[in-house]
Amino acid sequence: MQERDVDVAIIGAGTAGLSAWQTARQYSDEVVLIEAGEPGTTCARVGCMPSKLLIAAAESAHQAREAVGFGIRIGDLGIDGKAVMARVRRQRDAFVESVLDSMQRIEPRNRIKGHARFEAPHTLRVGDDLRLHARTIIIATGSRPHRPDALHPAGDRLVDSDGVFEWEDLPESVAVFGPGIVGLELGQALARLGVRLRMFGKSGSLGPFGDQALRDYAERAFNDEFYLDPAAQIETIARDGDQVAITFIERDSGQRLTERFDYLLAATGRRPNLDRLDLENAGLALDDKGVPFYNRFTMQCRRADGEGDDGHIFIAGDASQELPLLHEANQQGRIAGHNAGRYPERRAGRRSTPLSIAFTDPQMATVGLSRDEAADRFGCDGVAEGGASFEDQGRAVVMRQNRGLMRLYAEHGSGQFLGAELFGPRVEHIAHLLAWALEQKMGIERMLEMPFYHPVLEEGLRSALRDLNSTLLQGPAMTERCLEYGPGG
Numbered sequence: 001m002q003e004r005d006v007d008v009a010i011i012g013a014g015t016a017g018l019s020a021w022q023t024a025r026q027y028s029d030e031v032v033l034i035e036a037g038e039p040g041t042t043c044a045r046v047g048c049m050p051s052k053l054l055i056a057a058a059e060s061a062h063q064a065r066e067a068v069g070f071g072i073r074i075g076d077l078g079i080d081g082k083a084v085m086a087r088v089r090r091q092r093d094a095f096v097e098s099v100l101d102s103m104q105r106i107e108p109r110n111r112i113k114g115h116a117r118f119e120a121p122h123t124l125r126v127g128d129d130l131r132l133h134a135r136t137i138i139i140a141t142g143s144r145p146h147r148p149d150a151l152h153p154a155g156d157r158l159v160d161s162d163g164v165f166e167w168e169d170l171p172e173s174v175a176v177f178g179p180g181i182v183g184l185e186l187g188q189a190l191a192r193l194g195v196r197l198r199m200f201g202k203s204g205s206l207g208p209f210g211d212q213a214l215r216d217y218a219e220r221a222f223n224d225e226f227y228l229d230p231a232a233q234i235e236t237i238a239r240d241g242d243q244v245a246i247t248f249i250e251r252d253s254g255q256r257l258t259e260r261f262d263y264l265l266a267a268t269g270r271r272p273n274l275d276r277l278d279l280e281n282a283g284l285a286l287d288d289k290g291v292p293f294y295n296r297f298t299m300q301c302r303r304a305d306g307e308g309d310d311g312h313i314f315i316a317g318d319a320s321q322e323l324p325l326l327h328e329a330n331q332q333g334r335i336a337g338h339n340a341g342r343y344p345e346r347r348a349g350r351r352s353t354p355l356s357i358a359f360t361d362p363q364m365a366t367v368g369l370s371r372d373e374a375a376d377r378f379g380c381d382g383v384a385e386g387g388a389s390f391e392d393q394g395r396a397v398v399m400r401q402n403r404g405l406m407r408l409y410a411e412h413g414s415g416q417f418l419g420a421e422l423f424g425p426r427v428e429h430i431a432h433l434l435a436w437a438l439e440q441k442m443g444i445e446r447m448l449e450m451p452f453y454h455p456v457l458e459e460g461l462r463s464a465l466r467d468l469n470s471t472l473l474q475g476p477a478m479t480e481r482c483l484e485y486g487p488g489g
């Protein structure tokens with residue numbers, strides 16, 4: 001058994017692990033990055049990038065179909081599934097390659113291949129042949145798709161998001177289980193690429209929305225394109241020839257139907273990769289799901305033997321189960337890297353405004369506090385709500401993308417902006433403006449003083465802000481758009 005002493009050992013070479021390495025390396029030459037699987041990060045291999053590549057192809061098909069609404073005839077639409085998947089995989093490989101290139105900056109002796117697990121609080125066993133003694137350790141092991149037992153009867157026809165990007169051709173049909181962000185992004189893209197699709201959820205949840213009005217609106221909008229039942233009644237799932245047969249109660253007719261699909265796509269959430277780390281040897285306090293308690297400003301895990309969070313083990317990225325998003329993994333990795341590098345000194349890192357965007361059409365986004373979180377913090381009477389529809393918004397009408405709704409929350413009295421849920425065309429941009437406004441701690445009146453061009457989608461945001469301002473009793477209600485701001489403004 002080879003033994004080695006290091007200053008910082010980072011488990012997992014994903015986005016969080018790489019950003020942790022980059023920062024911890026500023027403090028020591030002895031910072032090792034351990035990777036058990038294929039390097040290249042979840043984001044580039046099976047996450048953000050390949051999913052957006054599939055969505056881009058689907059958008060193109062959708063625009064071609066929609067062109068007729070502008071008086072433009074394109075003729076018969078042909079979708080070459082093999083070519084679509086070839087481009088997805090080719091571009092995906094290029095993104096992975098760029099990550100691998102940047103990893104070359106890490107000295108080979110500090111890149112360790114193998115599965116790491118704890119033998120003791122300061123000792124990691126990597127594979128069969130290496131034992132590492134580390135002054136500090138960062139857990140950046142990411143997450144993996146969860147496949148509930150109920151879906152296992154689908155056998156080898158059961159895939160998850162990792163499997164989709166290995167397809168060499170588009171299937172004829174897919175049943176998607178889970179209308180979360182992964183299910184909606186991939187499901188809508190597949191439907192737009194001509195795949196026969198049904199989407200089944202459980203308990204009524206839909207994407208990231210907490211606001212019932214947005215959930216209802218989004219459910220209707222998606223159902224215009226493909227079958228979606230967020231609270232589905234599934235009776236049986238069985239392997240049938242080369243397919244999977246699903247018996248379910250159809251949402252509107254109440255009929256019992258049995259349909260066959262090429263694949264059952266499990267988009268039923270993700271679980272942190274903490275179960276094979278032998279965390280019981282790490283001396284950490286764990287919650288009932290086995291996730292370490294940690295301080296979100298230092299990313300320092302709490303020791304099992306005390307109340308404090310002053311241990312030498314840190315956590316970052318999807319493994320922390322806080323907000324499984326790329327920019328969060330990056331930020332958490334940076335904080336963990338700095339604190340592990342300069343341990344035992346520690347500093348609180350900066351955590352930015354919560355921001356999440358689903359690349360569906362219309363897009364879904366959440367910023368800052370949800371309505372329930374705002375009510376918990378300020379009391380129900382302390383929170384004002386306002387909103388606007390995209391249905392009559394000028395620029396959205398021009399583009400034939402006038403579907404969607406915005407809900408904004410602010411604090412009564414101060415007029416402080418608190419958060420928003422958005423469903424609408426390209427709301428990724430409005431979500432960023434709102435996140436930046438939150439970072440600046442802006443009030444609704446000040447946000448209304450910002451410039452708004454004409455005609456742009458952001459004028460819809462102005463309508464929502466006006467509505468919220470009048471609920472706050474800080475300004476007049478919006479009466480008629482055109483009179484004040486020009487058509488649709």
Ligand SMILES: Cc1cc2nc3c(=O)[nH]c(=O)nc-3n(C[C@H](O)[C@H](O)[C@H](O)COP(=O)(O)OP(=O)(O)OC[C@H]3O[C@@H](n4cnc5c(N)ncnc54)[C@H](O)[C@@H]3O)c2cc1C
Nearest residue numbers: 012014015016036037042047048116142317318324325326
């Ligand atoms: C389909 C999909 C689409 C997504 N789209 C977006 C998006 O558009 N925008 C966005 O912000 N986020 C998106 N995400 C989420 C985003 O990809 C993740 O939040 C992010 O990649 C997490 O990074 P990470 O470093 O925590 O984990 P990872 O990149 O998964 O890295 C963890 C690494 O640890 C390794 N590892 C695990 N256990 C061990 C061990 N014991 N020993 C050694 N190595 C180990 C793993 O092999 C892995 O390489 C998407 C996710 C999915 C699945």
Ligand SMILES: NC(=O)c1ccc[n+]([C@@H]2O[C@H](COP(=O)([O-])OP(=O)(O)OC[C@H]3O[C@@H](n4cnc5c(N)ncnc54)[C@H](O)[C@@H]3O)[C@@H](O)[C@H]2O)c1
Nearest residue numbers: 177178179180181182183200201202205268269324357358
């Ligand atoms: N655009 C993005 O930023 C993006 C894209 C994809 C993923 N992500 C990240 O990945 C995380 C995981 O996404 P996800 O969609 O896999 O998980 P999720 O937890 O958001 O959604 C899972 C969905 O599956 C449903 N579900 C659970 N068990 C089920 C069952 N047996 N049958 C039917 N439905 C079931 C849940 O009710 C929920 O609606 C997200 O929270 C997000 O942070 C981000």
